[in-house]
Amino acid sequence: MKINGREIAANILNELKPQVEKLKQKGIIPTLAIILVGNDESSKSYIKQKKIKADEIGAEIKLFHFESTSEEELINLMNKLNDDPRIQGIIVQRPLPEGFDRDLISQSINPEKDVDGFNKESNFDAPVAEAVIEILKSIGEKDLLNKKIIIVGKGETAGRPMINLLDKMELNFKIIDRSTPNPDEEISSADTIISAVGKENTIKSENLNSKQILIGIGLFQRNGKLKGDYEETEIENKVKFYTPTIGGVGPVNVACLMKNLIRASLAA
Secondary structure, X not given: OEOOHHHHHXXXXXXXXXXXXXXXXXXXXXXXXXXXXXXOHHHHHHHHHHHHHHHHHOXXXXXXXXXXXXXXXXXXXXXXXXXXXXXXXXXXXXXXXXXXXXXXXXXXXXXXOOOOOOOOOOOOOOHHHHHHHHHHHHOOOOOOOOOOEEEEOOOOOOHHHHHHHHHHOOOOEEEEOOOOOOHHHHHHOOOEEEEOOOOOOOOOHHHOOOOOEEEEOOEEEEOOEEEEOOOHXXXXXXXXXXXXXXXXXXXXXXXXXXXXXXXXXXHO
16 A cells, blocks of 8 residues: 555644744744755755745745855854754755765754754754654554564665664664675565665565565656656555655655754754
């Protein structure tokens, strides 16, 4: 069965609206600063979605877009935003240009404003990982302790945040990467598969069964269209539940980012 991420996201956003109204009554407008370096089209698209959902709940987005900049200038900007009481959340849109020290940049964001969860001391979990947990809860998967969970891929923007959250939740899971022997067997025996690679045919239909849940985080572009780690037409009747590439994890990810922003605003 296809999981409707837009519906899950709408429920989260509806819960946030009255909280935003209460904040505004106190003179606080939840505001997210987004820093974009370069002109990556996917990044621009993601930012557009964040702006739409911020508008929907009554929050604000302040975009700082640089065609190019230096690491020093970027960190100087973040320091200013860290000290600005009108800004409750800060994210640096990824991917960053080659040569930038991603860890240094992540650690330069105040943990109290790091709503993307990349700072090791962040007050927040990564929205993309939170989104997966929200999706699992929405289909009744609340007891994850006794489930065999597989995470395919461990990249910085999807797999690694997922690993960090499941670690924090003290759940049992296994990571599959290029060095994993017999990955097809591991996938075949899993209860829940979280695929975070961003490469076509990462998950093959012949390795799936009707008791499994398949969550796709990995994305890539082909001919201007977003594609996922599996072909939906091939897997849709093979598993119990799955997320589509469009309208799956993405909307819930944005909703969880907004949730983190409101939490940061309430704590400010």
